[in-house]
Amino acid sequence: MRNAAALLLAAIVFVLVQVAARGLAAPSSQASASAPTVDQILDKYVQAIGGREAVEKVTTRVMKGAIELPPTGDAGSIVPGTVEIDMKVPNKRMSIINVPGSGTDQRGFNGTAGWYVDPDEGPKDLSGADLEAIKTDAQFYREIKLKELYPKMAVEGKASVAGREAYVIGATLPDGGVEKFYFDAQNGLLVRDDLPVEIPDEGKTTQQSLFEDYKDVDGVKLPFTVRRLRPDGDSILKFAEIRNNVPIDDAKFEKPAARK
Template sequence: MRRGLAVFLLVGLFAISIAVGQAEQTQAPAPAPAPAATESLPTVDQVLDKYVEALGGKAAIEKGTSRMGKGTFEIPEFGATGTITLFAKVPNKTAVVVDIPGFGMVKQGFDGTVAWDDNPQSGLTEKSGAALATAKRDATFHRELQLKTLYKQWEVKGKQKLAEQDVFMLTATPEEGAVETWYFDAVTGLLARVDMEREGPQGTGVVQASMKDYRDVEGVKTPFRIEQVLPGMTIIIKFDEVKQNVEIEDSQFIKPSVTPPATTPQG
């Protein structure tokens, strides 16, 4: 079970969570919510600008230059729990450390150029192609302020329901990678969910990441609970603390060196 769990934790969702992967089961994530009645819709600029203001505003967001979060994760389907530590730093450096009891440490990072994974099962690997492009985009520190440039096209698709929550649904098309669907709370303006694809060791995985329990961290609203729904499983991340402007060494984000095995002297 721990081996399969590691696969799920290898795919980088650097900005908002630990990882996503391809589950062994084949059931699909919950379908997109049904459209609400037709009504006048806001523009892309209005939705994204309201999102920035809902978080605390451009000035408050720009005051942050680093971030560290500590918490726990749970995967009910596996009966698995563990700890997670997230590091991020301007302009686009990020690292995640996941401790899985009975398996070991799963680490991943992006130093601004190189995206890497390190775990007891697969060892140290480096991302390339679309996976590298996604890691770079997800690692952007002031991402909320750069959404219009990080994605080449945004489109408002409608107003829908997520449970009892009214949301505006937007599609975001990156230069490289699959189209993503973003859901913004129609009342508060905060981001409620993102549906996306991410590449992993077993292929492309579809994930629905819901952001909940927003709290104020030095003037910026931050989700302290993230729920990721994948085929056959759900990852629940709960942050106990999130701190801004903490000192983080650049070495935290750099791909580790591979230590060659010791050799036995002959003769």
């Protein structure tokens, strides 16, 4: 159960493989003289997803869909599971992933503290890297706050993502690592994210996320498919339903009561 829960966590935390192993071109070492600035790329991204005004009209979001995970150990193929993510301004988040035969992963952030439900021991507090990851994921207006969340950003050049040209922005993290954002050079949308992570038994590596199938939801474009590529197994999130401005009680983001 613990191994299954760990895999579920790895799949959902918006917290891979080496670029060459996936056949994707690495970004050039230097931005060309004609490359747009960080501000220009980010401004185009905000406009591409609908504009700041449209984004800020949304105060809650409920996302439901399916998650596909790789087989683990001698379990064979895993039946696709279900996923629900609830979010609320300014920084509240709760997610539940259920995979038949493998268990349920539930975790949340109430704006101050993060928590998860241990399958054996019940609700526990999140800490360390897991807490920092959910804090970042809980930022409701993250798309329009990238410069605020990542004060040190630089254009690193271009790369090819799924056969399309993308501008690469490197963002320095608090620990000195660099997260890389790939924005489609034509339409401005975020199409890929490379995040430094540390995986048990793997050490430090990179989690690659690919954002696909953007659709308009109340004037805001959102990716309905997210592929996570990691050495310990890839996963695919496919959202069937995304609803904005749905009433959500704040109690949903609080840590459940301890088991008796």
